[in-house]
Amino acid sequence: MLKKTVSFYNGVEIPVIGLGTWQTPEDIAARVVKEGIEVGYIHIDTAAAYRNEHGVGEGLKLSGVDRKKIFITTKIPAELKTYEEAKESIRKSLELLDVDYIDLIIIHCPTPWREYFLRRKDYFKENVAVYRALEEAYEEGKIRAIGVSNFNIADIQNILDNCKIKPMINQIPWYIGCRDEALKAYCNRHQILVESYSPLGTGKLLGNKKIAKMAEKYGVTPAQLCIRFALQDVDITLPKTTHKDRMIENAKVDFEISEEDMETLKNM
Numbered sequence: 400m401l402k403k404t405v406s407f408y409n410g411v412e413i414p415v416i417g418l419g420t421w422q423t424p425e426d427i428a429a430r431v432v433k434e435g436i437e438v439g440y441i442h443i444d445t446a447a448a449y450r451n452e453h454g455v456g457e458g459l460k461l462s463g464v465d466r467k468k469i470f471i472t473t474k475i476p477a478e479l480k481t482y483e484e485a486k487e488s489i490r491k492s493l494e495l496l497d498v499d500y501i502d503l504i505i506i507h508c509p510t511p512w513r514e515y516f517l518r519r520k521d522y523f524k525e526n527v528a529v530y531r532a533l534e535e536a537y538e539e540g541k542i543r544a545i546g547v548s549n550f551n552i553a554d555i556q557n558i559l560d561n562c563k564i565k566p567m568i569n570q571i572p573w574y575i576g577c578r579d580e581a582l583k584a585y586c587n588r589h590q591i592l593v594e595s596y597s598p599l600g601t602g603k604l605l606g607n608k609k610i611a612k613m614a615e616k617y618g619v620t621p622a623q624l625c626i627r628f629a630l631q632d633v634d635i636t637l638p639k640t641t642h643k644d645r646m647i648e649n650a651k652v653d654f655e656i657s658e659e660d661m662e663t664l665k666n667m
């Protein structure tokens with residue numbers, strides 16, 4: 400499953416499972432990424448805001464695997480909303496990761512985090528300016544794909560209406576109990592891949608009795624059921640762990656959840 404990929408509309412392929420690194424501290428990120436690559440992960444998800452890009456880059460080098468074989472995503476921080484700040488953020492990510500190019504860079508959030516839930520302002524103009532920096536870096540060959548994260552339909556429509564290059568992906572919260580059918584349908588219509596973050600609900604789903612019971616039926620762990628659910632529902636998912644045994648566990652999702660059980664999980 401770790402080697403399976405899907406394609407952006409520009410033909411670049413992205414592996415369907417990526418190793419998440421939010422809350423993976425910088426001082427262990429190199430070890431975590433090296434171990435992830437050792438057990439077969441070829442897709443790592445980081446962000447400037449995670450403050451671990453240097454460690455992620457170190458892990459990549461320590462693994463000894465050809466950089467071209469690993470897909471790396473990073474993000475422009477939610478709080479940076481000008482063209483100049485975005486351009487500098489891209490430069491800094493390249494420097495910290497110590498790579499010649501980054502596979503995917505996305506805008507972390509349409510608003511600064513402190514305003515995300517209230518949304519008193521739309522930040523449309525600002526996001527177009529940030530996205531322009533991504534388009535430029537893409538055209539210069541510094542990035543192989545560009546996109547957004549946590550964008551709703553209006554946020555994406557703004558980019559479609561005002562930018563040259565359509566976003567290739569929207570990375571959004573997507574797990575049992577957290578789905579957005581309308582946003583998924585909109586993304587599908589515009590050839591924008593949907594990437595599920597927090598497939599385990601940041602760990603909270605793992606204690607759920609109904610999930611545990613269904614996992615037992617399939618002879619898998621609750622984590623495997625949650626990850627498989629995300630993969631059957633959308634295009635890509637990003638389970639995070641700092642433990643090697645869990646990395647192995649989380650990648651073993653070559654089973655099929657029945658349509659009926661998918662419906663049950665979708666309605667939980």
Ligand SMILES: NC(=O)c1ccc[n+]([C@@H]2O[C@H](COP(=O)([O-])OP(=O)(O)OC[C@H]3O[C@@H](n4cnc5c(N)ncnc54)[C@H](OP(=O)(O)O)[C@@H]3O)[C@@H](O)[C@H]2O)c1
Binds near residue numbers: 419622640
């Ligand atoms: N774009 C965004 O705004 C955004 C937001 C959130 C997340 N993300 C991305 O999505 C990734 C995943 O989301 P997430 O970090 O919220 O959490 P998650 O993957 O849903 O869950 C991670 C939590 O579950 C634990 N865990 C993982 N595998 C396990 C297993 N097999 N058994 C038991 N516990 C297990 C982890 O602990 P240990 O690490 O201790 O194993 C951690 O506490 C992030 O790391 C990040 O890359 C993006």
